[in-house]
Amino acid sequence: MKRNLHIALMVFGMVFLSGAAHAAEEWGLPEEKTARFEAKVVDVLCELSGDCPKACGGGKRQLGLLDGSGKLVLPVKNNVIFAGVADELIEFCGKQVIADGLFTTNRGYTIFALQFVKEAPDGKWQRANRFLPKWAKKNGVSADSPKAERWFENDPRVNALIAKDGKLGLGLKTDKEYLSKQ
Amino acid sequence: MQKGALFAIAALLSAAMAAPAVAATAERVKITGEVIDSWCYITEIMYAEGTAHHQCALWCAAGGVPVGILGDDGQVYMVLKLGQDDTSVANPAILRIQSHRVTVDGSLYDRDGIKYLVVNKVIDDSGIVKLTHEDYGIQPFGK
Numbered sequence: 001m002k003r004n005l006h007i008a009l010m011v012f013g014m015v016f017l018s019g020a021a022h023a024a025e026e027w028g029l030p031e032e033k034t035a036r037f038e039a040k041v042v043d044v045l046c047e048l049s050g051d052c053p054k055a056c057g058g059g060k061r062q063l064g065l066l067d068g069s070g071k072l073v074l075p076v077k078n079n080v081i082f083a084g085v086a087d088e089l090i091e092f093c094g095k096q097v098i099a100d101g102l103f104t105t106n107r108g109y110t111i112f113a114l115q116f117v118k119e120a121p122d123g124k125w126q127r128a129n130r131f132l133p134k135w136a137k138k139n140g141v142s143a144d145s146p147k148a149e150r151w152f153e154n155d156p157r158v159n160a161l162i163a164k165d166g167k168l169g170l171g172l173k174t175d176k177e178y179l180s181k182q
Numbered sequence: 183m184q185k186g187a188l189f190a191i192a193a194l195l196s197a198a199m200a201a202p203a204v205a206a207t208a209e210r211v212k213i214t215g216e217v218i219d220s221w222c223y224i225t226e227i228m229y230a231e232g233t234a235h236h237q238c239a240l241w242c243a244a245g246g247v248p249v250g251i252l253g254d255d256g257q258v259y260m261v262l263k264l265g266q267d268d269t270s271v272a273n274p275a276i277l278r279i280q281s282h283r284v285t286v287d288g289s290l291y292d293r294d295g296i297k298y299l300v301v302n303k304v305i306d307d308s309g310i311v312k313l314t315h316e317d318y319g320i321q322p323f324g325k
Binding site: 029030044045047048049051053057059060061062071072073074076077080082083084085086087104106107108109110111131151152155157158161162167168169170178179182 | 206208220221223224225226227233234236237238240241242244245246247248258260262263268269270271272273274277278280281289291293294295296298300310313315316319320324325
């Protein structure tokens with residue numbers, strides 16, 4: 001119950017309160033630390049293996065933040081519920097940015113949630129929620145529509161898989177049996 | 183001739199600037215474990231394994247959150263490539279094996295505390311075997 005409330009508050013915060021001020025907001029994550037740092041946007045696979053398509057793979061690859069000390073930071077989340085950072089960072093491929101967000105450390109891993117980003121040193125701050133308008137455009141709806149706001153429940157790729165395998169992934173019959181008991 | 187040489191030098195410099203300074207050495211590995219959503223699992227913002235989290239794991243994978251493999255050794259391996267398809271953002275092939283127990287052959291890069299995996303081949307796919315919904319419900323909204 002407490003955990004569900006926590007998630008609900010976090011979702012609310014991410015969607016509605018992500019702020020006019022361009023400074024990271026706390027989400028209540030484990031060992032959370034707000035951070036603002038300069039880094040180069042890199043294609044992670046390119047950085048590791050030397051396999052480097054042009055333009056960081058055009059948004060099809062996970063992107064990383066290479067800071068001034070040579071440390072590769074993995075940004076896992078953006079400021080949209082259930083979404084990552086590719087749509088937020090792809091336009092900055094190969095460029096220096098100022099990243100603003102949260103580091104969280106748990107289970108032995110430190111990962112980063114990107115909340116705001118701008119080109120260094122004095123670009124315009126952008127909230128890391130451009131996933132939504134891109135998703136909305138791709139799916140023929142308005143970015144401020146209820147459908148886009150709950151994009152995850154309206155995503156045709158996901159819905160096709162759920163229509164086939166169910167929410168539990170075990171088939172529609174198992175879903176029906178389980179959900180009828182709830 | 184001099185102009186040609188200048189172009190050649192410029193092209194070399196350009197390539198050198200685009201590519202990483204030092205590409206790391208990969209270790210060939212065989213990993214067995216569950217395909218997971220890395221964000222929910224690492225942060226523990228909710229229970230994030232098996233059937234209870236399957237729907238949410240699909241949402242996150244479609245949203246471009248990195249997909250990982252939670253190895254039987256307890257380590258999380260971030261998947262950067264699957265076979266010849268180097269799409270690691272919302273890759274339909276990765277969505278199709280979300281929450282499955284798999285064994286993969288791959289190349290492992292360990293960098294700054296994160297294990298990154300280039301999957302050469304999925305050797306075995308047992309489907310979804312971790313039945314967790316009876317204990318944890320459907321995460322995170324219960325439906």
